Amino acid sequence: MSKLIDNVKEVFNKTAIYAVATASKNGLPNVVPIHYVKLYDEEDTILLVDNFMNKTTKNLNENPWIAISVWDYDRKQAFQIKGEANIITSGKVFDDAVSWVQKTMPQLQPKSAILLKVTNVFNCQPGPDIGKEL
Amino acid sequence: MSKLIDNVKEVFNKTAIYAVATASKNGLPNVVPIHYVKLYDEEDTILLVDNFMNKTTKNLNENPWIAISVWDYDRKQAFQIKGEANIITSGKVFDDAVSWVQKTMPQLQPKSAILLKVTNVFNCQPGPDIGKEL
Numbered sequence: 001m002s003k004l005i006d007n008v009k010e011v012f013n014k015t016a017i018y019a020v021a022t023a024s025k026n027g028l029p030n031v032v033p034i035h036y037v038k039l040y041d042e043e044d045t046i047l048l049v050d051n052f053m054n055k056t057t058k059n060l061n062e063n064p065w066i067a068i069s070v071w072d073y074d075r076k077q078a079f080q081i082k083g084e085a086n087i088i089t090s091g092k093v094f095d096d097a098v099s100w101v102q103k104t105m106p107q108l109q110p111k112s113a114i115l116l117k118v119t120n121v122f123n124c125q126p127g128p129d130i131g132k133e134l
Numbered sequence: 135m136s137k138l139i140d141n142v143k144e145v146f147n148k149t150a151i152y153a154v155a156t157a158s159k160n161g162l163p164n165v166v167p168i169h170y171v172k173l174y175d176e177e178d179t180i181l182l183v184d185n186f187m188n189k190t191t192k193n194l195n196e197n198p199w200i201a202i203s204v205w206d207y208d209r210k211q212a213f214q215i216k217g218e219a220n221i222i223t224s225g226k227v228f229d230d231a232v233s234w235v236q237k238t239m240p241q242l243q244p245k246s247a248i249l250l251k252v253t254n255v256f257n258c259q260p261g262p263d264i265g266k267e268l
Binding site: 016017019020021022023024025026027028029030031032033051052054055063065066067068069071073078080082124126127130131 | 160258
């Protein structure tokens with residue numbers, strides 16, 4: 001069953017800037033705003049494009065976990081999405097990433113595509129269910 | 135010298151929701167949107183109030199590092215602020231945190247105040263200086 005239920009998808013799809021967190025193998029957290037993030041398929045796979053990443057990909061090379069925070073302040077919904085990442089630098093997924101970015105920003109040359117297989121989604125909206133896994 | 139130079143402070147102070155990342159000692163990242171975050175003093179100390187935190191404080195108890203992402207999409211400025219946290223549950227800092235929160239949300243009962251001593255600030259705005267420490 002999909003972890004990305006409808007209201008998670010709605011908030012996720014409406015987000016313009018995603019807060020993407022990783023950590024070094026020693027546990028130093030890193031969090032950066034990333035624009036090119038989208039649902040890649042219906043199997044809970046998310047695509048992130050590395051146009052300007054630095055510490056994020058360094059961390060992923062030693063520790064594959066990603067956490068993404070999305071929120072909709074007006075609708076009072078917030079979720080955290082976690083999963084393991086694969087960095088892809090050639091083939092169909094990479095070509096899809098390049099096409100997607102260059103449709104709006106033709107001057108960009110993505111360095112890699114990152115596929116995130118979602119394993120956990122948590123409610124982050126203040127209230128009695130905060131912190132609960134969906 | 136302050137790590138929080140003027141344009142960092144401007145973006146920081148204008149932010150309504152802060153993406154706050156921590157990691158477990160095993161390196162599993164966690165990132166959540168936190169509203170009650172502000173500069174506490176001119177010595178690069180940031181106050182975060184724990185009203186509804188869960189994994190964040192669990193992580194901080196075993197790994198004190200925090201990373202905070204702030205961005206101003208319109209002004210094209212983005213920064214990441216890192217430092218080590220102290221969790222405080224009584225005394226002046228805690229009382230300050232409770233007063234601050236209850237001024238706007240009197241029904242809330244903060245669980246702790248978290249003081250973050252800033253050690254590093256990084257530029258996160260796409261361009262030639264992305265990733266550079268300020």
